[in-house]
Amino acid sequence: MNTQRVFLIITGAAATAAAVSCSGDKKAQGKPLNVVYIMCDDHSFQTISAYDDRFMETPNIDRLAHEGARFTNSFVANSLSGPSRACMLTGKHSHKNGFTNNEHGIFDGRQQTLPKLLGAGGYQTAMIGKWHLVSEPTGFDYWDILTGQGDYYNPVFIRNGERLVREGYSTDITTDVAFEWLDGRDRNKPFCLFLHYKAPHRSWMPDLKDLGMFDDKEFPLPETFYDDYATRQAAAKQELSIIKDMNVIYDLKMADKENEIHTPEQPELENYGRSLYRQDLEPGQLVPGRMTAAQQGLWDAYYDPIIAKFKEDKPEGNALSEWKYQRYMRDYCSVIHSVDRNVGRVYDYLKENGLLENTVIIYTSDQGFYMGEHGYFDKRYMYEESFRTPLIVRMPGQSKQVDVDGMVQNIDYAPTILEIAGLPIPDDIQGESFLPLLKGSKPDTWRKSLYYHYYEYPAEHSVRRHYGVRTERYSLMHFYNDIDEWELFDLKEDPMQLHNIYGEAGTEILTEELMQELERLQILYDDPIRKKNR
Secondary structure: OOOHHHHHHHHHOOOOOOOOOOOOOHHHHOOOOEEEEEEEOOOOHHHOOOOOOOOOOOHHHHHHHHOOEEEOOEEOOOOOHHHHHHHHHHOOOHHHHOOOOOOOOOOOOOOOOHHHHHHHOOOEEEEEEEOOOOOOOOOOOEEEEEOOOOOOEOOEEEEOOEEEEOOOEHHHHHHHHHHHHHHHOOOOOOEEEEEEOOOOOOOOOOOHHHOOOOOOOOOOOOOOOOOOOOOOHHHHOOOOEOOOOOOOOOOOOOOOOOOOOOOOOOHHHOOOHHHHOOOOOOOOOOOOOOOOHHHHHHHHHHHHHHHHHHHHHOOOHHHHHHHHHHHHHHHHHHHHHHHHHHHHHHHHHHHHOOOHHHEEEEEEEOOOOOOOHHHEOOOOOOOHHHHEOOEEEEOOOOOOOEEEOOOEEHHHHHHHHHHHOOOOOOOOOOOOOOHHHHOOOOOOOOOOEEEEEEOOOOOOOOOOOEEEEEEOOEEEEEEOOOOOEEEEEEOOOOOOOOOOOOOOOOOHHHHHHHHHHHHHHHHHOOOOOOOOOO
16 A cells, blocks of 8 residues: 555455444443544545555554544545534535635534534533634533634634633644543543644644654655646646645745745745744743744754755756655644644543543544645645545444445534434434444445535635535536536546546446436535536
């Protein structure tokens, strides 16, 4: 499993998951199961070594997989942070929960949500870390959230309505706050902890003790890094290109004290300079989202030589493109290293406090992310790297890894957690509980296709609105609004999605079948935006 191609071939295979031990079942345990739901922002499956070992090792996340279930066909309904979180909380597609995009979305907290249903069923709930749904959390017994996107250093939190600055690194702090809540919880009630890390969201700022840990690694350039998007007009219409759109100041931190580095493609960033990452302060003084003098010293000691060499070398053309890719990967993987370390802290806490054998641990991301495939960073598209997401579930009593190949989606998380808790699943939830898959069986009625809908355009990164259907082998998507383009891919023959076969001779019957399935899903999920007559 050394390449993306091998991974996609493996995940496309019809392997049957081995039966999961039921010793962790609620009835077998004699008491309700707790749930720790860990979600990162923009964590790609490619940078989890349980899925793909090309880039880095993630031993603590891997341990959850080795002792649990690794889902090999896990996807989102809308590859964007806020909408994805709303899908998880409600078990409904974006058009049903009302939060379709980050630009104009405000989550309606009055609606039915997973924490409200858990609370009504006797569970104690907490939301800690990144929220990113604009409105304040509702339905939780306790919430302690980062403001907006959150800051990596000395972040601002809102604790049940109170704003405060906590000194340190965001990922560590989020875990610390979770431990504080777990220590003080009502021990007579089962709990569900939503532990949401900001990391590894753009612009990928590592824990200061992890700076440079990947500097000696040369990351393999993706086969599709210099994709020319032939046959795929919509793939070319975007602003998430590492080559064209990744900014050396904002993203890659090449802003020196004199602010001498400018970027012609984004001149509005010229006045940002080092202020993006630092601010001169008295020792011990804090400004939200800024560093202390001691933190600045560590940052400068690492980045100043890199900035100086970059200015001296002045790379251009492909050399600049590939320098940007390596710099991006080194920062991103360093941020993931901190995430993995904190997953280990959570595991150890549960073990040391006698909770490990009565607690389900779920690890996932709010969507997938591009590690240079097609020349991209970011997400949004229905293409595999951003549509697909990691999902690992450790059930109590399970002792070895099983792979689950059933197609699941983030609208399934709410009903699954409700069934784990032994609570009823409301009829209006659109997702399906995948607890049967965790126990080694796939019902004959389990879905054979997935529905996707992305809405945020015009907006940052300029990815066009689109919806689509994915089956076990094929992916069909329609880009609409200011564009009318269809794309069809055979994921078995073309796992990297380079050749759009829509409209080619010989695909007429296949296309009609997929069109019918797309329409069936749009009717099933009651999406008001549906495909036009062709």
